[in-house]
Amino acid sequence: MRILVTGGAGFIGSHLVDALVGAGHEVAVLDDLSTGRRENLPAAARLHVASVATAAAEAVVLAERPEAIFHLAAQVDATRSLAEPLLDTEVNVLGTVRLLAAAATAGVPRFVIASSAAVYGDPTVFPTVEAEPHRPLSPYGIAKSAAERYLESFARDRGLTGVALRFANVYGPRQTALGEAGVVAVFCRRLLAGAPLTIHGDGRQTRDFVHVADVVAACLAALGAPSGAWHVATGVESDILTVAAELRRHLAPEARIVHAAPRPADPRRSVLSPDLAAGQLGFRARIPLAAGLERTAGWFRSHPEGNVR
Numbered sequence: 001m002r003i004l005v006t007g008g009a010g011f012i013g014s015h016l017v018d019a020l021v022g023a024g025h026e027v028a029v030l031d032d033l034s035t036g037r038r039e040n041l042p043a044a045a046r047l048h049v050a051s052v053a054t055a056a057a058e059a060v061v062l063a064e065r066p067e068a069i070f071h072l073a074a075q076v077d078a079t080r081s082l083a084e085p086l087l088d089t090e091v092n093v094l095g096t097v098r099l100l101a102a103a104a105t106a107g108v109p110r111f112v113i114a115s116s117a118a119v120y121g122d123p124t125v126f127p128t129v130e131a132e133p134h135r136p137l138s139p140y141g142i143a144k145s146a147a148e149r150y151l152e153s154f155a156r157d158r159g160l161t162g163v164a165l166r167f168a169n170v171y172g173p174r175q176t177a178l179g180e181a182g183v184v185a186v187f188c189r190r191l192l193a194g195a196p197l198t199i200h201g202d203g204r205q206t207r208d209f210v211h212v213a214d215v216v217a218a219c220l221a222a223l224g225a226p227s228g229a230w231h232v233a234t235g236v237e238s239d240i241l242t243v244a245a246e247l248r249r250h251l252a253p254e255a256r257i258v259h260a261a262p263r264p265a266d267p268r269r270s271v272l273s274p275d276l277a278a279g280q281l282g283f284r285a286r287i288p289l290a291a292g293l294e295r296t297a298g299w300f301r302s303h304p305e306g307n308v309r
């Protein structure tokens with residue numbers, strides 16, 4: 001298949017590109033390299049350096065005429081979205097609509113977007129199910145929720161298959177240690193630099209950590225899925241103190257932990273039910289957190305700069 005991956009030079013996108021190329025697909029990437037890196041891409045992938053927030057993105061879709069688009073390019077930092085809501089909207093809402101419109105014009109039959117647990121804000125049901133209402137706490141979460149609504153609209157009115165994958169907290173090799181999304185990457189880098197770990201709040205806030213290899217498997221499953229929205233998650237709730245302890249054990253047992261003020265727009269608990277995705281998408285995460293953290297710590301040991309230039 002001819003496949004376009006936006007954000008393909010980034011953390012999750014580059015693992016997806018590797019898998020698609022490995023499976024024999026013809027892959028093009030659209031990325032502005034704002035956080036992604038050209039070196040993350042295999043030689044077989046064609047890179048178009050452009051922003052999804054500009055008309056150049058539409059030209060890429062029309063030139064490539066892919067059979068599927070994975071739309072992962074985004075402003076990914078929820079804290080930054082609070083400080084710069086306009087930028088977040090331009091990239092995450094307008095960029096998505098621009099690509100959807102171009103996809104409809106070019107007759108692209110399948111469009112998969114990277115959504116997020118952030119659409120739920122502070123949910124009331126644990127593990128949270130897909131039917132939980134969206135009550136996002138940040139412009140980032142609002143934008144992901146809006147992007148899902150636009151996808152539904154285009155799927156209904158323009159005949160494309162629209163799949164939204166709501167990722168939990170993704171971790172693994174190549175994750176950027178910038179911004180807030182990657183607590184695992186941030187901790188690995190600090191431990192390897194001999195620095196103390198900073199935990200925002202008491203560290204008992206929970207997340208559902210899913211390894212990037214599992215996320216790639218979910219994306220591949222989305223190539224055969226009908227329109228819908230599904231979790232890409234483990235259903236296992238782990239707190240930040242546990243992650244800190246595991247990584248410290250692997251990388252720097254003597255490292256200190258210091259506590260800082262809680263972050264704004266940071267939910268207390270986050271764990272997503274994986275059951276609907278297992279039944280309807282045929283996807284279940286396979287990598288347990290302890291094993292995934294050990295593998296990730298090993299990768300950062302040989303790449304202490306992470307994904308930072």
Ligand SMILES: NC(=O)c1ccc[n+]([C@@H]2O[C@H](COP(=O)([O-])OP(=O)(O)OC[C@H]3O[C@@H](n4cnc5c(N)ncnc54)[C@H](O)[C@@H]3O)[C@@H](O)[C@H]2O)c1
Nearest residue numbers: 007009010011012032034035036051052073074114167170
């Ligand atoms: N990492 C997580 O835990 C997580 C959780 C939920 C959802 N997501 C979503 O998954 C997707 C990938 O995130 P990631 O963690 O790999 O982050 P990342 O920053 O590594 O990847 C984002 C990629 O998009 C590119 N990009 C950013 N703005 C762009 C623009 N205007 N035009 C073109 N390219 C642009 C960046 O250069 C980068 O390569 C994002 O949509 C993100 O919101 C990630």
